Amino acid sequence: MSRFYVPKESIKGNSIYISGKEAHHIVDVMRLKIPDEVVVFDGTGKEYIGVVKEVGRKSLSLEITETRKSQQEEIYSTTLIQAIPKKEKMDRIAEKATELGVSCIIPVTTARTIPDWNEAKKSKVVERWRKISLEAAKQCGRADAPKIRPIASLEETIKNVAGHDLKLIAALSEKAIKLKDALKNRSAGRIAIAIGPEGDFTAEEVGLAAQSGFKIVNLGRRVLKSDTAGLAVLAMINYEYTD
Numbered sequence: 400m401s402r403f404y405v406p407k408e409s410i411k412g413n414s415i416y417i418s419g420k421e422a423h424h425i426v427d428v429m430r431l432k433i434p435d436e437v438v439v440f441d442g443t444g445k446e447y448i449g450v451v452k453e454v455g456r457k458s459l460s461l462e463i464t465e466t467r468k469s470q471q472e473e474i475y476s477t478t479l480i481q482a483i484p485k486k487e488k489m490d491r492i493a494e495k496a497t498e499l500g501v502s503c504i505i506p507v508t509t510a511r512t513i514p515d516w517n518e519a520k521k522s523k524v525v526e527r528w529r530k531i532s533l534e535a536a537k538q539c540g541r542a543d544a545p546k547i548r549p550i551a552s553l554e555e556t557i558k559n560v561a562g563h564d565l566k567l568i569a570a571l572s573e574k575a576i577k578l579k580d581a582l583k584n585r586s587a588g589r590i591a592i593a594i595g596p597e598g599d600f601t602a603e604e605v606g607l608a609a610q611s612g613f614k615i616v617n618l619g620r621r622v623l624k625s626d627t628a629g630l631a632v633l634a635m636i637n638y639e640y641t642d
Contacts, residue, residue, distance in 0.1 A: 400438050400448075401429055404537050404544075407441040410463075415439055415449055418458040426454060437461065442533065442544040444468060468542075475587030475640050476502035478563065479629050480556055482509045482596035488626040493528040493547065497535035499633040503546045504528070505560075507553045511598035521550045553593070553604055557611045564588030566613040569628055570595060570605045575617040578635055587640045594629040 403425060409416050417425065417439075425431050434450045439461065441447075445468060449461030479501050483489055489506065496504055506525070516524065529547045536544040551559075560566060565588065567581055593600075593608060600608075609615060618631055 400436060401425070401431065402438040402440070402537060402540070404533055405439055405441060407443055407445075410441060410447070413463050414452070415447060415461040415463060416458065417461070422458050425451075426459060436464075440537070440542045442536070444543045446542045475636070476589050477633060477636055478503040478505060478560060478589070478591040479633065480505045480507055480553075480560070480591060480593040481629050482507055482512050482553070482594060482600075482625060483514050483550070484597060484625045485513050489524070489528060490531055492626055492629060493531045494535045495630050496633060497532045497541070497545055498539045499630060499637060500541075501545050501633055503548065504532070505548045505556050506550045507556050507593075508550065509553045509596050509604060510601045511596045513596065516550075525549055553600075554607065557593075557608055557613070560591040561611065562589070563591040565590045566593075566608075566611070567591065567616050567632070568593040568595075568600065568605060568608040568613040569618055569632065570600050570615055571617070571622065572602075572605055572615050574609075575615045578616045578618055578632065579639075581614045581616050582636070582639045590636060592629065592632050592636075594625060594632070597625050 403421050405415055405417055431437065431451055432454060436448065436450050439447045439449060445466065447463050448465035449463045451459060452462040453460045479496055481492055481504060483506050493504060525547060532547055533544050565585060605615060618628060623631055
């Protein structure tokens with residue numbers, strides 16, 4: 400059954416109203432028509448089964464036949480604090496981290512972060528990452544979409560995740576412990592993981608994180624690239640806490 404996204408504001412009573420690109424995709428690309436059945440999700444964890452009720456030139460409406468809550472009740476949530484890498488690598492991170500079940504992505508600037516954008520460019524790239532993440536959620540069967548926060552500094556972000564149950568920072572440090580040891584015998588909860596830029600975090604940044612309760616971890620024998628490391632950690636956490 401075909402699956403589509405609509406913002407929750409498009410759901411009114413027992414009807415769903417779709418316009419724009421998603422309507423174009425349903426009508427002109429997928430060639431769906433009255434009374435075909437589709438699945439719709441609103442990004443908050445709810446899914447709807449509906450049948451096509453009306454079709455216009457640039458819009459259509461569905462009649463809801465079933466509403467269901469996502470069955471994936473996670474015992475943990477993950478926040479990826481990702482130093483922005485070069486070029487379009489963050490696009491891939493947003494897509495693949497969504498597929499791996501990340502709850503929130505916070506793109507950060509660090510002392511060694513290379514991209515340097517003005518506020519207008521920052522807003523545009525964050526919006527692009529949100530769209531990429533939403534498409535990935537649609538493709539992989541998620542009923543929600545991860546939150547992608549505005550670009551922030553590492554120092555600001557460290558303060559904002561203070562309430563997480565487990566905070567990790569991946570770094571090439573002699574003080575680092577194995578990731579599996581940091582996860583051992585813990586009851587999951589809210590996990591934050593910080594991944595550095597191409598040149599790694601500075602010693603000062605690692606120290607600041609450690610002072611704020613972050614555990615310094617290494618990811619094995621090999622040095623992973625910035626756009627690989629976060630995805631590897633998410634996969635490891637999934638393995639550790641998924642039945």
